[in-house]
Amino acid sequence: MQAKHQKVQTLLDAIPHIKKFYGKTIVIKYGGSAQTSPELKEKFAEDIVLLSLVGIKPVIVHGGGARISELLNKLEIHSEFVDGHRVTSEDTMRVVEMVLSGEINKNITSLLTHHGAKAIGISGKDSGIIKATPKENGKFGYTGVITSVDGTLINNLIKEGFIPVIAPIGDSAEPNHPGFNINADVAASKVAQAIGAQKVLFLTDTVGVLDKEGNLLNSLDKKDVQNYKDNGTIAGGMIPKVDSCIDAIYNGVNKAHIIDGRVEHSILLELFTSDGIGTQFLRKDNPNNGIDMEKLLND
Numbered sequence: 498m499q500a501k502h503q504k505v506q507t508l509l510d511a512i513p514h515i516k517k518f519y520g521k522t523i524v525i526k527y528g529g530s531a532q533t534s535p536e537l538k539e540k541f542a543e544d545i546v547l548l549s550l551v552g553i554k555p556v557i558v559h560g561g562g563a564r565i566s567e568l569l570n571k572l573e574i575h576s577e578f579v580d581g582h583r584v585t586s587e588d589t590m591r592v593v594e595m596v597l598s599g600e601i602n603k604n605i606t607s608l609l610t611h612h613g614a615k616a617i618g619i620s621g622k623d624s625g626i627i628k629a630t631p632k633e634n635g636k637f638g639y640t641g642v643i644t645s646v647d648g649t650l651i652n653n654l655i656k657e658g659f660i661p662v663i664a665p666i667g668d669s670a671e672p673n674h675p676g677f678n679i680n681a682d683v684a685a686s687k688v689a690q691a692i693g694a695q696k697v698l699f700l701t702d703t704v705g706v707l708d709k710e711g712n713l714l715n716s717l718d719k720k721d722v723q724n725y726k727d728n729g730t731i732a733g734g735m736i737p738k739v740d741s742c743i744d745a746i747y748n749g750v751n752k753a754h755i756i757d758g759r760v761e762h763s764i765l766l767e768l769f770t771s772d773g774i775g776t777q778f779l780r781k782d783n784p785n786n787g788i789d790m791e792k793l794l795n796d
């Protein structure tokens with residue numbers, strides 16, 4: 498086939514995928530580990546703009562754990578993680594807010610805006626979009642658990658043609674409170690549930706979830722995840738990610754995927770090609786619950 502015909506064929510091949518997702522909302526969790534080079538960030542922005550131009554509604558929830566740790570180290574503020582969640586002291590919370598709401602949120606918003614998207618950067622604290630309380634009765638300091646997400650407000654922004662870019666900071670019911678540091682995977686999952694998203698994609702720095710031998714696990718459900726967590730195959734930052742995927746698919750989101758954010762155009766590859774990449778999470782336990790499994794596997 499001639500090169501120009503190949504180009505047209507690529508567009509034609511994307512039609513069924515575009516049709517499937519047209520008008521649907523997709524939450525993209527943009528992990529700190531995937532925000533590495535300027536080139537990759539450009540490709541990410543191109544993917545988001547393309548989604549938006551073909552009638553898909555992207556919502557970005559971003560992380561930035563690596564950047565927070567880098568700054569904490571420079572400031573000689575110690576911090577630790579328990580099962581993938583940072584324990585957040587008062588000083589750490591100040592850095593978390595500066596990095597997530599100040600630096601990363603505005604960088605991503607500006608990047609998308611410069612690519613022609615109508616992006617709007619907000620933190621979960623703005624208008625109390627993400628409400629939170631202390632995780633495990635304060636054992637994690639200012640790390641929070643989400644009690645509610647105002648999906649109506651986010652959906653209104655989408656209706657106005659905006660691409661919301663959300664920093665995972667939770668609002669407290671108490672006045673003069675610094676807010677809560679929320680793991681971005683958890684925030685992405687709860688946002689996806691609250692806005693009735695079709696899908697949630699987690700962009701990270703591995704090809705997906707790996708087994709002990711380093712092989713990619715293509716498809717996981719609740720039981721598989723529990724087994725892999727119990728035997729230590731899934732650890733560290735992957736724990737909140739898989740928990741968030743399971744939480745999403747058992748609470749109204751059709752499918753969740755963990756994909757390699759280091760691969761250029763990983764979002765387009767996942768959504769617009771038949772191959773798919775990374776690890777997908779779908780409910781396998783209940784084939785008679787009215788879910789069309791064949792359709793689900795292809796969605």
Ligand SMILES: Nc1ncnc2c1ncn2[C@@H]1O[C@H](COP(=O)(O)OP(=O)(O)O)[C@@H](O)[C@H]1O
Nearest residue numbers: 528529530701703705706707730731732734735
């Ligand atoms: N079974 C596993 N498969 C893949 N990665 C795993 C696994 N268990 C732990 N990890 C770790 O989880 C990391 C991804 O989590 P994290 O660093 O928090 O990423 P992000 O910043 O994208 O949220 C991987 O880089 C890897 O070191």
Ligand SMILES: CC(=O)N[C@@H](CCC(=O)OP(=O)(O)O)C(=O)O
Nearest residue numbers: 529560561562582583679680681
């Ligand atoms: C409570 C908690 O763990 N908060 C995270 C928030 C940022 C985050 O989740 O960033 P990534 O997605 O890049 O890992 C943290 O402090 O690192």
